[in-house]
Amino acid sequence: RAAFLHGGLVWRLALHSLGLHHLPSVLDGISTEAVLFGDLLVGNGSTYYDDGLLDEKIDFICGMEMTNHNTWWPQPNTWDASGLNIGFWSAHCEDWFQ
Secondary structure, X not given: OHHHHHOHHHHHXXXXXXXXXXXXXXXXXXXXXXXXXXEEEEEOXXXXXXXXXXXXXXXXHOOOOOOXXXXXXXXXXXXXXOOOOOOOOOHHHXXXXX
């Protein structure tokens, strides 16, 4: 769920690995682990929790090799700075991914 919510390339890699049938899980709400391991969000005087992704999980999703720290796919900061990141997954993004 957290990978789908992350967006960008991490979202697309999760979609590729897990398939479309896992998308409805995003609508199920937070997981039972969110309070212990997720992101703490504070707004309007209220506290909320949501599923978060640890950097280690992002590294895994992007295919980081532990020996030399190279990745098969760009890290989110690289993706965010690229010209492909325009706020949504475009046809151009999909062409690049394929």
